Amino acid sequence: MKYYDKLVFELSQPGRTAFSLPENRFPSAGKLPSALCRGEAPSLPQVSEPDVVRHYTNLSQMNFGVDSGFYPLGSCTMKYNPKINEEVASLPGFAGLHPLMGEKSATGAVKVYEELEKELAEITGMDRFTFAPCAGAHGELTGLMIMRQYHLSRGDSGRTKVIVPDSAHGTNPASAAVCGLEVVQVKSLENGRIDVEALKPLLDSSVAGIMMTNPNTLGLFETQIKTIAELVHGVGGLLYYDGANMNPLMGVVRPGDMGFDIMHLNLHKTFSTPHGGGGPGSGPVGVKAYLAPCLKEIKVSGFQGNFAVMLRALAYLLSLGKQHIREVGQYSTLNANYIKECLKDVYLLPIEGVCKHEFVFDGLINDGAKEGVPGASTLDVAKRLLDYGFHAPTIYFPLLFHQALMIEPTETESKETMDAFISVMRKIAAEAAEDPALLHDAPHNTPITRPDETTAARNPVLIHPQ
Amino acid sequence: MSKILEGVKYSPTHEWVKIEGNVAIIGVSDFAQEEMGDITYVDLPEEGDKLVAGEEFGALESVKASSDLIAPVSGTVIEVNTALEDEPEKVNEDAFAAWIIKVELSDTSDLDDLLDAAAYKALIEK
Amino acid sequence: MARSPYIPHTDADISAMLEKIGVKDLDALYSDVPQEFLRKEPCDLPDALSEQEIREYFACLAAQNANLKVFVGQGAYDHYTPSVIPYLTSRSEFITAYTPYQCEISQGTLRYIFEYQSMICRLTGLDISNASLYDGATAAAEAMMMLIACTRKKTTVLLSEALLPQVREVVKTYAKFHGVKIGFIPADGGETSLDALKEALHSGEVAGAIVPSVNRFGIVENHEGFAQALHDAGALLVEYCDPSALAVVKSPAEWDADIAVGDGQPLGLPLSYGGPYVGFMAVKKDHMRKMPGRIVGQTTDKEGRRVFVLTLQAREQHIRREKATSNICSNESLMALWATIYLSLMGPEGLVKLNEICSDGAHYLKEELLKTGLFEDLFPAKPFLKEFVLKTSVEGLQAKLEKAGFFAALPTEEGYVSFCVTEKRSKEETDLLVKAVKEA
Structure with missing residues (x-):
């Protein structure tokens, strides 16, 4: 990657243009x-089309993406984004469709909606979905609104x-606070799972859910889920x-079999749609049949949600089909456990045992x-990984551990890629033991x-001055 | 090692309180500013706000953290150190000089719950 | 059987990895899951399709959608997308990147967001923009919650009835659960009523009002006196805007608005049956700390170079958790890039010209429709740009026009019919629409 220092405004020259509009053949309506x-x-840039293309190409070259290399970012499921999905999402028959068309x-x-709903229902054990939420957090909020709406309707x-x-x-x-709910925290046990005994006294008729x-x-299965659901x-x-x-x-x-009533999915994680540098995502919410009437009463986005993201997710599901869907779960779990076992002698594994993804x-x-x-801190390890061509893991989350380093490889990474990552992680551990100062920088x-x-943060500069 | 000033009271949530007549001057302890790291913003209350002991009245922000300011006493805010709006780093430079608010006390019995320097020292060394 | 093309594992890899982990097979990796929750049967999904079959599947579905000439707006506008935009935004370094938390390898994303923020500020005239929100309707809902957070102790937010119905519905939904009262300002004669606004302010409970810059009747509203009335009552003014129209209509700053929100879709984003679009929000400097969403800021690195980072994060959900003003955790980054490239290509001159073409086309269509004698102009004196409504005597006009290949005459909640003309509609197409109306 090379450093490129321009902003588009700095390329601007008065009188230079890049627009291409049809000739106006209508009579003038006046001002x-x-x-x-x-x-x-407005003082927008005045640039040529080649200026624009070169500028944004240069910007892109300072970015790292899933197509550039391994992205072991915990909780973010940075799996490969299939290219046929992009082709499908840009088909003119979909891209030109106005959202208010009957x-x-x-x-x-x-x-597309019907098939996607059917497949997601089969995968999750939920009955009905709304596709309006545009992201995971948006899905959470929608799900909590449904939860409250259900209680209120009764x-x-x-x-x-x-x-x-x-x-x-x-x-x-x-999300709970935005939805007007009071948050009550339940603590985790030493083994990383919810403390069921601590949960019990919190439960009464003031609990929405x-x-x-x-x-x-932590990547650990909540083994007490059945008891928690019953309680x-x-x-x-x-x-x-x-x-997530x-x-x-x-x-x-x-999830539907474990007793969950409402859930959201992140199509941009589990269902392979690209993260786009922070969005667009899609966070459809699934519910059990008895909650379906509540879906109609809640409108959380302007139209039907991020339809082009749903096209990508459906293309992905069709490629998996019944033959390959299980491979996603199994190999993402296999990959995570493999990396864990290969590194736990140099990085501190606070909770032993088999993990999930x-x-x-x-x-x-x-x-x-x-x-x-x-x-050398977790931040130092993360930053040193960048030197070796890997994206950093998620750091300082979850909050249960001071030096948390959260690794999620996903199922689309090969053993060779993971072996290369493992060897770099071991090298960094050796560097830290030898000369932590190298890592601080x-x-x-x-x-x-x-x-x-x-x-x-102290003196925010948030826009380019005119 | 954090500085602990004698002659002022402390709350277990790391605010210091200096009493002048019926007025409490409130800031955060040196230990608190050290824990936060570089403070980037102080979210201040407004003059006239009523404080209730134990409830939040503002917040300190650093790059990667936010910490609520908890009222050590009840009363009415009579003065706010607005200089901190532009220079939050003053809290890092000298946490005892960088007072945050002055409060007219409504209930002096709140003071009984506060810690003296020795008790606060014991608390942060735990 | 071969594995999914997206899964690289060979049998040898799997054996080696299982051995390292110390378990005998893949099922053993789920030994912590209670038996009763493990699926016994394979998923009841269709058979896996090859890439070729997937392409055919979607081509077939796309062909089932009617290919109509779009003469409707109502919050989603059929503007032209320059080919440069999909070309650049589909670069894998942009589209397959995560949120730019690791700024050392995300300067591309951070820089274009900074450019986007700057452009939104130049369009609205306000001081600070965030890195974008989901869409226009949710941006208005975020503004509603922000009004409550900014004004402390106020309970009510006013919405103009001239706002798009989907915007009002989303704000109402959020308000219901957030515990905010919503009041409505009627739209007399096609415009948000200043008198009604003043009346509503008497309660002393109002945190602010959200009003459309160009409203759902297409009318460019006059907001003289709005900010003053609100500010006098300790409340704030939020302008809901079409960013494309901001090239020519008075900016939120010129109306002395405190917050501007809207949907960036008119900036060359495809209709895509409703999304992804991009919500924007800009605010006066005083309200910076209460603004939801990510923000990119400029700083320097250790070697003194200009660099960009996510900043003011202490406002956000991952730090504030339940105390954050908003739960938003992402933005519509790629769509913000889309809008940024669009605005760079159009420039000030292009955007003004574009408004002229659309406005001339819409005025022409309205005149021609009125000439048919089938319509009544409800607001003859009101200025408009690309969109307008009429009253018609023709029953089921929308359905009849659909048969003729047009998406036009969408009924409003009052039973008026709505039309919109963008630069993508030629004079010939517009004449054909008028002809179809006559035959309807």
């Missing part, structure tokens, strides 16, 4: 009344609390499944700390070095 007119046209004019699009207005494990994704408590992911954010249902609460960690269960286990190390076993020289081989984030 808007001046009271409604903008003082002067079902009769959009028969093909309606069938005249049960006193259910104001939602239980969230201390290992949960940060969006869980935030519990939000869980299974496997949890929560016993006080009239519902079980919400955060689908659905990948290892694909074709093997269904991801696992968490709590930093280095020997961080190289000496008198006067601080040891990493990365050394990227287009830029570590940024001054404190100044960025």
